[in-house]
Each structure stands twice: as C-alpha cells, then as structure tokens.
Amino acid sequence: MKVMIIGATGLLGKALLREWRGDEVVGLGSGDLDIRDAGRVREAVNAAQPKWIVLAAAFTDVDGCESNSDLAFAVNRDGPVNVAQAAKNAGARLLFLSSDYVFDGRKTTPYETDDVRNPQSVYGRSKAEAEVRLLEESPDCCIARTSWLFGAGGKCFPDTILKLAASRPALDVVDDQRGSPTYSVDLARAIIDLCRKEAHGIVHATNSGECSWFEFAQEIVKASGLTTPVRPVSSRQMARPAPRPAYSVLSAKSLRRYGIEMPEWRHALRHYLEERKS
Numbered sequence: 001m002k003v004m005i006i007g008a009t010g011l012l013g014k015a016l017l018r019e020w021r022g023d024e025v026v027g028l029g030s031g032d033l034d035i036r037d038a039g040r041v042r043e044a045v046n047a048a049q050p051k052w053i054v055l056a057a058a059f060t061d062v063d064g065c066e067s068n069s070d071l072a073f074a075v076n077r078d079g080p081v082n083v084a085q086a087a088k089n090a091g092a093r094l095l096f097l098s099s100d101y102v103f104d105g106r107k108t109t110p111y112e113t114d115d116v117r118n119p120q121s122v123y124g125r126s127k128a129e130a131e132v133r134l135l136e137e138s139p140d141c142c143i144a145r146t147s148w149l150f151g152a153g154g155k156c157f158p159d160t161i162l163k164l165a166a167s168r169p170a171l172d173v174v175d176d177q178r179g180s181p182t183y184s185v186d187l188a189r190a191i192i193d194l195c196r197k198e199a200h201g202i203v204h205a206t207n208s209g210e211c212s213w214f215e216f217a218q219e220i221v222k223a224s225g226l227t228t229p230v231r232p233v234s235s236r237q238m239a240r241p242a243p244r245p246a247y248s249v250l251s252a253k254s255l256r257r258y259g260i261e262m263p264e265w266r267h268a269l270r271h272y273l274e275e276r277k278s
C-alpha cells in the first residue's frame with residue numbers, strides 16, 4: 001500500500017520513515033507541505049493517492065503555544081481539518097497523532113479513550129479541538145494519543161537530561177507529574193501495525209508503565225552510568241508558562257484490542273540509549 005507521512009522531519013516522523021518497510025512511503029516536512037494551506041494539502045494528497053495518511057505534524061512546543069495560540073490552533077487544529085478533508089476527498093484513511101494533554105490530570109488511574117477531555121493548556125486545547133473536528137469530519141479516522149515522546153534525531157527529555165548531567169553538579173526535576181515515557185521507535189511500530197489492522201476511533205499508544213519526570217531522569221542518569229545527583233522538586237518550584245496534568249497515564253486497553261503491546265518504558269529507554277551511542 002502507499003502511505004503518506006506528514007511531519008516526517010519530526011521525532012516520530014523520522015522513526016516512522018525508518019521503521020516502515022514493505023510499503024511505498026512518502027514523507028513530507030513543513031518545507032514540502034504546510035498543512036495550514038488547504039489548497040496545497042488537497043493537491044499533495046490527490047497527487048500521491050495514498051491508502052493511509054499518518055499526520056504527525058504539529059506545533060509541539062507546549063510552552064510556546066501559550067504565547068502563540070493563533071499558530072497553535074492553525075497548525076494543531078485547522079491544519080488537521082484540512083488534511084481530513086483532503087483525505088476524505090481522495091478516499092484515503094487518516095491516522096492523527098494526539099496527546100495525553102487533552103486530559104486535566106485529576107484522575108489517579110489510567111485514562112480510558114472515552115474519558116472526558118478537559119485540557120489545561122493551549123496546546124492541549126488545540127489537540128482536543130482537533131480530535132472533535134476530525135471525528136465530525138471523518139468518523140472512521142484513527143486518533144492515536146501518545147505521551148512523553150523521546151527518540152533519536154531531535155530534542156527530547158533524555159537527551160536534555162544527559163547534556164545537563166554532564167555539565168551541572170546536580171539536577172532538579174519535577175516529581176508531581178506522572179505519565180508514560182514513549183520511545184519513537186516503539187510508537188512508530190505500533191502505528192504501522194494499527195494502519196495494517198485498519199484501526200479506527202481513539203487508541204492510546206504509549207510504552208507501558210509509568211513514572212514521574214524525576215523518576216524518568218533518575219533512570220536516564222543511572223542507565224548511562226553517570227553519578228550526577230537528581231533532586232525532586234514540585235511543579236510550583238519549576239514554574240513554566242503551560243500547566244501540565246499531574247497525572248496523564250493512558251490505559252493500554254484500546255491498543256490491546258488490536259493485539260498490540262508496547263514494551264515497558266525502562267526497556268525502551270535502554271534501546272534509545274544504545275541507539276544514541278551508535
């Protein structure tokens with residue numbers, strides 16, 4: 001089958017391009033196609049005639065979205081609507097990447113796909129509104145929510161922690177936000193599987209297990225053989241422009257319905273650290 005990956009120059013897009021074998025894959029970055037331009041999106045999709053479009057493009061700077069909400073909604077909500085309309089017009093299926101930040105974080109057990117959205121940030125609102133619009137526009141689309149993405153070929157939390165651990169005497173990391181770190185390679189494999197299994201509706205796709213950012217940082221430092229102390233701090237002490245959910249673990253039930261299991265996050269982290277060395 002033919003597949004179009006929009007957002008192919010991003011963290012997930014790069015992993016999708018590397019992992020997707022046996023099908024014809026076209027990858028586009030923002031320089032090839034700006035999803036805000038409905039006319040160009042329609043032209044590109046009509047020209048390629050893909051069976052699946054994986055939409056991994058987004059304005060992912062969560063704090064940047066707070067001060068640039070017009071851009072956040074244009075790229076994260078209106079752009080996906082353009083892609084959904086073009087997909088419908090060309091008879092292509094759409095898999096859209098969404099986020100754990102569509103939830104408010106007040107739960108203490110994993111979020112199910114039908115839990116109520118209540119985003120706390122501009123980024124979260126832009127993704128939540130995109131989900132609603134896409135389900136109206138093309139009810140058979142697949143929305144894959146993921147969380148705390150890391151991987152090779154871009155800025156990510158483990159990479160930042162390793163750079164800071166090498167240059168600072170100690171690291172302060174927030175301990176009151178819990179989620180599931182997710183390796184771009186494992187997510188790419190799950191997405192490929194979802195497309196091949198003709199998935200539709202909302203699916204939660206993250207590595208299994210959960211931790212706080214502090215625990216994640218501790219594990220990164222330990223697994224890399226470093227001894228830099230990591231100290232727990234509260235979100236209030238490390239104030240940032242965008243509020244984050246205190247708890248955003250996503251339940252794996254929806255993924256299991258497709259017979260897909262993703263590895264535990266510590267296992268995924270070790271794979272990433274090996275990939276980073278090579």
Ligand SMILES: NC(=O)c1ccc[n+]([C@@H]2O[C@H](COP(=O)([O-])OP(=O)(O)OC[C@H]3O[C@@H](n4cnc5c(N)ncnc54)[C@H](OP(=O)(O)O)[C@@H]3O)[C@@H](O)[C@H]2O)c1
Nearest residue numbers: 007009010011012029030034035057058060097099146149
């Ligand atoms: N990162 C996370 O922790 C996280 C967590 C939950 C969900 N997600 C979602 O997962 C998906 C993939 O995230 P990621 O971390 O791989 O993103 P990323 O590394 O920030 O990459 C973003 C991609 O979007 C493209 N893009 C940005 N604006 C565009 C526009 N106007 N038109 C077309 N393309 C545009 C970029 O193209 P250029 O590089 O060529 O400009 C790049 O390919 C996103 O939907 C994101 O919201 C991410």
